[in-house]
Amino acid sequence: MTVDIGGSGITHNQLILTAPAIGEFWRDVDIEASTDNRTWSLIAKSQIYRVVKAGSPIQSLTLNYPLSTARFLRIKIADDGSGDLRMGGATGHFDSSVAPTLVESQILPVAQVEDTVIKTSTTDFDRGRSGTVFHQVTLETSSINFNRNVTLQLSNDRERWKSAGRSEIYSYTLGNNPLKGLTISLPESTERYVRVVVFNQGNPSIKVTGAVFSGFAKRLVFLAVVKGVLPLLRQTGKQFADLRHRTGPGQYQHTRSVESGRGAAYGQS
Structure with a gap:
């Protein structure tokens, strides 16, 4: 084309x-x-x-x-x-005037919930305000040797949530070399609140300690x-x-x- x-x-x-x-x-x-x-x-x-x-x-x-x-x-x-x-x-x-500039911000969780019935770990992030664009979320965790499915949800008021997609995260050690896939991509979004749900499926819980949000400033x-x-x-x-x-x-x-x-x-x- x-x-x-x-x-x-x-x-x-x-x-x-x-x-x-x-x-x-x-x-x-x-x-x-x-x-x-x-x-x-x-x-x-x-x-x-x-x-x-x-x-x-x-x-x-x-x-x-x-x-x-x-x-x-x-x-x-x-x-x-x-x-x-x-x-x-x-x-x-x-x-x-300028090319798109990749802007990254590191954010700590504002809430975390473990559901022992459906085996999920839910982490909420507050980006501070709505309107700033982001398209990637890179999770931070000290856990190793895991592979989990995750979903992202977005909200402007922390009451009404919409799905932003599904992905897979993993972290392994091969010899002395770390192998990580903790970045979740999604369509460009501007919502203030982001919820990450990790599906543990009977495996040990994955504790998310933070996240880096990335987006193009224009x-x-x-x-x-x-x-x-x-x-x-x-x-x-x-x-x-x-x-x-x-x-x-x-x-x-x-x-x-x-x-x-x-x-x-x-x-x-």
Whole structure:
């Protein structure tokens, strides 16, 4: 799938794909850039997925990549043997001030509960406020030699919770080498409270002592909402200046959506 941004010199660093409305999938993705639609360079690797749990879809269709001004983007979606996965469009995010910066914060638990009946360890975290974006949670524990299933739940008031997905965590020692998988990825979220439920299933309890929350801090990001399949955006200088309304040194007002039927799209997969 090839996308024509509409002109060179427009700064961009993120695409959010529009996937078919039905079906589950998990695919690896290569993101390539070109200034002439002939010579391509790989700029990032990522994954996209959609799974349905308890009747609710859990998906991640966001592709982050280093700041680029290339006119053309090519998205290569790996074939896992289940057939073509054709995207229905994309939303482009452009940042003309800074590239996304990964921000990490270490947080201690605010509550922990052991359920000896259903064999779970539940840990609640308070990130301090809602609105800050995160997409990864890396758990901290002194336990070793374990493999557990976990679920994440999110809330803004610590009363109403929604599922944010399932994952697996593990920690082993091979000789003198630690082998750990304690990072849980989820779609970008902004909720204040995070609940981690570890399923022990008759094994010794895993005590979570803390967590590191990771997310991309963004400034001056605006949205291009696609009509049709793939054309993203072609902005004039005046329109771009309107979007970058300055409110102070290095500060700009909230983002705004624009629609464009111009540009070009190519049906490559």
